[in-house]
Amino acid sequence: MNDPTSLSPLDLETPDKTFLDANELVINMGPQHPATHGVLRVILRLDGEKVMGLECVIGYLHRGVEKIAENRTYTMFNPYVDRMDYVAAVSNGLGYCEAVEKLLNVEAPPRAQYVRVILTELNRMASHQLWLGTHALDIGAITPLFYTFRDREEILKIFEKYCGARLTTHAFRIGGLQYETYDGFEKDVKTFVAFVRPKIDEYEELLTTNRIWLERTKGVGKISGQDAIALGVTGPVLRASGVKWDIRKALPYANYKNFDFDIPTGENGDTYDRYLVRMAEFRQSLRIIEQAVDHIPEGPIMAKVPKVIKPPVGEIYHSIEAPKGELGYFIVSDGSTQPYRIRVRPPSFVNLQALDVMCRGQLVADVIAVIGTLDIVLGEVDR
Amino acid sequence: MHALLQYILSYLDSDKTPGGAGNIFWATVYILLVFAGLSVAVIAMNWLERKILAHMQVRLGPMRVGPHGLLQPIADAIKLLLKEDIIPAEADAVVFWIAPFIVVLAAFTVFVVVPFGPTHAITDMNIGILFMLGVSSLSVLGIVTAGWASNSHYPLIGALRSSAQMVSYEVAMGLAVVSVILMTSLNDQSTGTLSMIGIVQAQLAQQEWFIFKFFPLGLIGFGIFAIAMVAETNRAPFDLPEAESELTAGFHTEYSGFRWSLFFLAEYSAMIAVSSIAVTLWLGGWLRPFPNLLVGPTWDLVFLLFPGITFLLLAAMCFYNTARMPKHPLFKVQTIGLAGFGAVLGLIGLILFLPAVRIRVNDIFWFSAKVAGFMYLYIWYRGTFPRYRFDQLMKVGWKVLLPTGLALLVLTAVVGMRSELWAELQGVWRP
Numbered sequence: 037m038n039d040p041t042s043l044s045p046l047d048l049e050t051p052d053k054t055f056l057d058a059n060e061l062v063i064n065m066g067p068q069h070p071a072t073h074g075v076l077r078v079i080l081r082l083d084g085e086k087v088m089g090l091e092c093v094i095g096y097l098h099r100g101v102e103k104i105a106e107n108r109t110y111t112m113f114n115p116y117v118d119r120m121d122y123v124a125a126v127s128n129g130l131g132y133c134e135a136v137e138k139l140l141n142v143e144a145p146p147r148a149q150y151v152r153v154i155l156t157e158l159n160r161m162a163s164h165q166l167w168l169g170t171h172a173l174d175i176g177a178i179t180p181l182f183y184t185f186r187d188r189e190e191i192l193k194i195f196e197k198y199c200g201a202r203l204t205t206h207a208f209r210i211g212g213l214q215y216e217t218y219d220g221f222e223k224d225v226k227t228f229v230a231f232v233r234p235k236i237d238e239y240e241e242l243l244t245t246n247r248i249w250l251e252r253t254k255g256v257g258k259i260s261g262q263d264a265i266a267l268g269v270t271g272p273v274l275r276a277s278g279v280k281w282d283i284r285k286a287l288p289y290a291n292y293k294n295f296d297f298d299i300p301t302g303e304n305g306d307t308y309d310r311y312l313v314r315m316a317e318f319r320q321s322l323r324i325i326e327q328a329v330d331h332i333p334e335g336p337i338m339a340k341v342p343k344v345i346k347p348p349v350g351e352i353y354h355s356i357e358a359p360k361g362e363l364g365y366f367i368v369s370d371g372s373t374q375p376y377r378i379r380v381r382p383p384s385f386v387n388l389q390a391l392d393v394m395c396r397g398q399l400v401a402d403v404i405a406v407i408g409t410l411d412i413v414l415g416e417v418d419r
Numbered sequence: 420m421h422a423l424l425q426y427i428l429s430y431l432d433s434d435k436t437p438g439g440a441g442n443i444f445w446a447t448v449y450i451l452l453v454f455a456g457l458s459v460a461v462i463a464m465n466w467l468e469r470k471i472l473a474h475m476q477v478r479l480g481p482m483r484v485g486p487h488g489l490l491q492p493i494a495d496a497i498k499l500l501l502k503e504d505i506i507p508a509e510a511d512a513v514v515f516w517i518a519p520f521i522v523v524l525a526a527f528t529v530f531v532v533v534p535f536g537p538t539h540a541i542t543d544m545n546i547g548i549l550f551m552l553g554v555s556s557l558s559v560l561g562i563v564t565a566g567w568a569s570n571s572h573y574p575l576i577g578a579l580r581s582s583a584q585m586v587s588y589e590v591a592m593g594l595a596v597v598s599v600i601l602m603t604s605l606n607d608q609s610t611g612t613l614s615m616i617g618i619v620q621a622q623l624a625q626q627e628w629f630i631f632k633f634f635p636l637g638l639i640g641f642g643i644f645a646i647a648m649v650a651e652t653n654r655a656p657f658d659l660p661e662a663e664s665e666l667t668a669g670f671h672t673e674y675s676g677f678r679w680s681l682f683f684l685a686e687y688s689a690m691i692a693v694s695s696i697a698v699t700l701w702l703g704g705w706l707r708p709f710p711n712l713l714v715g716p717t718w719d720l721v722f723l724l725f726p727g728i729t730f731l732l733l734a735a736m737c738f739y740n741t742a743r744m745p746k747h748p749l750f751k752v753q754t755i756g757l758a759g760f761g762a763v764l765g766l767i768g769l770i771l772f773l774p775a776v777r778i779r780v781n782d783i784f785w786f787s788a789k790v791a792g793f794m795y796l797y798i799w800y801r802g803t804f805p806r807y808r809f810d811q812l813m814k815v816g817w818k819v820l821l822p823t824g825l826a827l828l829v830l831t832a833v834v835g836m837r838s839e840l841w842a843e844l845q846g847v848w849r850p
Contacts, residue, residue: 061572176656176658177804178472179475179803181476182477183476246804246805248656
């Protein structure tokens with residue numbers, strides 16, 4: 037039998053469909069399993085506790101979002117994108133709105149852009165908090181979950197005050213914002229920033245130097261920068277492998293070029309580095325929010341966009357840095373009010389295909405850790 | 420009739436355990452008392468674990484069933500008893516049926532030798548500690564049977580993990596125990612003992628709890644045992660056999676209702692059992708704290724009053740919370756219930772002040788208080804630590820605890836025999 041770890045990711049053979057080897061134990065992890073973050077089904081081939089290979093079966097949450105788009109006008113499709121990555125709905129909306137704006141050749145006014153950045157960064161933190169809580173829970177630390185949910189609540193309160201919804205916010209409109217910020221928005225955001233900063237230290241205190249946490253995450257689910265690029269992996273997972281790639285800096289959108297922030301990167305590409313990168317991203321998000329909230333300009337919140345959105349014939353690909361990685365929208369317009377085709381490049385879906393590479397030769401418990409560290413949302417994987 | 424009464428009363432003057440005195444009546448009473456006390460302790464532990472864990476995690480825990488969720492464990496018990504009892508079609512029904520009983524039997528039988536006081540034990544075996552370790556490791560059998568009989572992948576993996584874990588940690592645990600037995604033999608007659616009561620009496624005779632003996636050797640032995648006992652009872656951070664996020668519920672995934680509750684009962688009584696071992700071996704069993712520093716009749720009296728004061732404090736807590744209850748008709752029953760509970764606790768506290776009572780319960784109180792400390796530690800671990808991976812668990816067991824235990828054993832022997840060894844060495848060198 038070959039040593040499974042020696043297989044380079046790019047010459048991985050297609051996993052056996054039959055799994056008839058008597059020495060191997062085939063386990064169905066999911067679709068109902070406490071640690072698969074939704075309805076992911078992973079077929080594990082085990083040799084004792086060692087993972088010989090695995091196959092992801094997805095589609096349990098498929099709703100045909102891309103097909104729905106073909107029967108909706110551009111405006112009507114906007115709320116649907118919130119339902120893909122439902123823990124980072126604001127980012128999804130931002131990507132879609134900006135893509136259509138690009139197609140229409142309009143730009144959101146500066147005030148709208150600042151509010152967009154603030155809300156998106158708040159959402160990035162909410163998404164990371166959910167990741168941290170569930171990831172730690174999977175590894176057996178049950179307490180961080182409650183700490184992160186306590187603090188995530190404050191972000192959701194700001195969303196609720198701003199647009200009435202907590203999760204699937206539908207905060208942005210094509211061309212800008214639907215709502216003006218409420219009175220005291222800036223104050224709420226500033227209070228939140230001051231509130232959450234010590235809380236992040238609190239999470240780190242529980243985990244960063246915890247011996248068991250170190251043993252469980254260091255060297256687990258390693259992926260090299262090259263392999264990550266070859267597999268199309270993006271986001272914190274890619275950055276933890278040492279590749280300094282953040283679309284906010286590389287292909288600036290919204291008005292991210294006005295803000296001063298760093299791209300945290302890791303070195304080893306293991307679960308611990310991904311943890312550190314995301315913890316650092318918390319702080320960078322706070323930095324961006326602090327800079328933005330002080331300088332929200334006055335002015336209109338909506339660009340001049342026609343009532344009926346009818347983009348010219350053409351196609352556009354626009355991507356943003358969602359909390360989980362590169363979220364891209366490819367929109368083909370045939371000049372009518374409905375898009376001819378929308379293709380979404382969901383970061384979770386692309387990152388999930390690295391699971392096999394990251395888990396081969398590791399133990400069952402590591403599969404759980406790696407699924408957690410990939411930070412997938414099945415709503416986005418299946419769409 | 421008179422003879423029977425005589426037989427019952429004759430034990431009261433005895434200074435032996437009922438088993439030791441051969442008094443069947445009192446032995447039965449003690450068995451029933453221990454069994455009832457254990458059940459109450461498990462119920463209380465269930466509620467306390469939820470509450471303490473909840474407060475560590477910025478939530479309230481159970482609040483609905485009874486005042487502050489006090490009746491939650493009872494509600495849970497009723498729910499579990501009324502649940503449908505499922506035996507999977509593919510399972511081996513007989514073995515599936517037997518497995519929880521093996522586990523429960525093993526968990527309860529060990530309490531036969533647990534010494535709550537110099538005479539407060541069902542019996543005092545001269546192989547007490549050996550009996551405890553032996554019987555408590557029988558529960559592995561039940562767990563393996565449960566996992567195998569379920570005829571399902573996750574329980575099977577859970578059972579294998581569990582048996583491997585328990586067997587490997589028992590080795591380190593045993594070494595730590597042996598080092599204590601060496602310490603008991605350091606008296607004039609050089610007679611060691613395996614009896615649980617004897618071990619505590621040895622600590623009394625040497626005027627030192629074994630945790631402080633040959634500092635830091637006693638402490639290291641205690642540390643090894645304290646780690647191994649968490650692994651032995653499959654609790655966080657060593658709760659791999661029932662790792663929820665990996666194996667759903669481990670070996671009892673397929674169990675439901677009453678059978679599941681038996682596993683639950685066994686887990687908690689096993690926790691109490693190993694904590695009792697630790698208390699007996701290292702923390703002086705029923706002996707009160709600071710026996711050397713705070714001596715004299717005054718201090719004796721102060722420590723005798725502790726049980727009553729504790730109950731009065733609990734009662735005060737109840738009354739304080741009664742006063743804080745929402746003043747709303749909906750909460751009327753709960754408020755009265757909490758006040759009543761506080762009154763009962765207060766009454767118990769007052770009874771415990773009676774001289775005849777306080778002398779008899781003092782030992783039991785100190786023993787239970789120390790065990791309760793361990794229970795808190797268990798909950799604290801669960802709230803703080805992530806879970807070890809299986810290979811890391813084995814590494815800790817075999818590569819860290821076992822060598823440390825061996826070294827500890829040798830060192831304890833050397834330090835304990837140092838004067839004899841010294842004389843021996845001088846004899847060798849002089850000629």
